[in-house]
Amino acid sequence: MSRTMLITGATGSVSSALLKALEGADVDVRALVRDESRADGPREHDAEVFVGDLDDARSLPAAFAGVQDVWLLTPNGPRAPEHNMNAVWAARQAGVERIVRLSVVGAAHDAPNRSGRLHALSDRETERCGMRWTILRPHWFMQNLLNEAGDVSATGAFSLNLASARIGMIDVRDIAECAARVLLDDPDRHHGETYTLTGPRSLTFDEVAGQLSLALGRPVAYLPVSDDARRKTLLGVGVPTWIVDMLEEYAQAYATGWGDFTTDTVAGLLGHPPRDLADFVRDHAAAFTSADTN
Template identity: 75%
Template sequence: MSRTVLITGATGTVSTALMNALAGTGVTLRALVRDESRAPQGAEIRVGDLDDPKTLPPAFEGVQDLWLLTPNSPRAPENSMNALWAARRAGVERVVRLSVIGAAPDAPNRSGRLHALSDQELEHSGLRWTILRPHWFMQNLLNEADDIAATGTFSLNMDTARVGMIDVHDIAACAARVLLDGPDRHHGRTYTLTGPRSLTFDEVAAELSRAWGRPITYLPVSDEAKRKALLGHGMPAWVADMLEEYAQAYATGWGDLTTDTVAALLGRPPRDVADFARDHAGAFSAGA
């Protein structure tokens, strides 16, 4: 019998990549969305909101596996709690949860501390569980595409930080592997997912330059300058503050780490930033 996997965060980057990775594998995909007009293709659609637990039971009915991804907000632990409560009441067998790198009660950023609360709740839920803690997404570089296309530069408040960044498609592939391996094999495991090497953003710029045959330069900027730019693009202040905390932590060396976990799960090395640069060259071209 096909297992039904409920996908939360279904319109986001990671969950979209996960649904693509699970397509054609024999599982039944069900997507939880707040806005049916934005519903992804290739999945059963259920309308509900993790902010409102009353809307969740129909989406969880008949589900064996929950992919739990909550939005970055002060309400993230509440959203995770609502999902776990609905899962337990519906008889869901397993939860695979997307957490964050370094989630812990003493993490140097509010996101890490909030995710730690939800990780601990899941661990004590009585459900089978696996937690994925990915590093900084290579796809975050796509936020700099307009500046790179226009000026050949990108600006971050990371100073000389080294970061073991990971391609979102590797996160999705690892999540798919865990879900396809069955409910017991990865129970009780927390996996820290990184790319193959820890890079400075000067080194990232060099890889982008090699891939595209034109010079790309990284320009470090202050926290204040980056926050002003993010707010100017409409980012909520809470998220801008959270990203500033991450940048400050990375600048101290907090993100200078890699693991072998992706290779162990997938049987191949994780994708390098050079692979990412080649695949996304069009997004960074003038006029794209």
């Protein structure tokens, strides 16, 4: 009998890629969305859409009813553990068999950033949920670079407060394919496992600029800036203060070498190496190219 999977955070980058990775699999896929107006994306991947919000426990039972497997992704924010709690409770009440949870790299009670500490609380709850569970802890997303595409396109440069940090960044598509592999395998195979997912090598942002230069056929520069300068930029475009504080904490940790590592976990799960930065840049080159240079 086909299993039913519920994908939370269904309109975000990782869950959208997961829905694509699950296309054609012998499973019934549901997608939880907060806003009905954004349901078209999940429906394009053959998912049955349920409207609900992890912030509102009363909105969840219908989506979880009859589900065997839950992909649990909570948005970053100070209430993330509450959102995880609501989902775990709804899963338990519905008789769900397995939770596969998206955490963050380095999640721990003593992580140097609030996101890592909050995710550690939710990881621990998931480990004690009474269901089968697997936790994925991915490194810095290559797709974060798309936030700098406008500047690269307009000025040939991008600015981050990451100094000379070296990071084992990963393509979101590899995270999604690992999640799909876990969800499609026998529930016992990955039970109790926590997987730290990285790309194939640790990179500086000067090396990122070099790869962009090669792919675009024109010079691209990385311009390190101070925490204060980055904060002013992010607040100026409407990023919430809590998120700006969180990103600053990550940047400070990465600048000390905290993110300078890789694992072979992706290759172990998928049977092939993760995508390199060159693959990401080639596939997304159009995003870094202004209309007048296409």
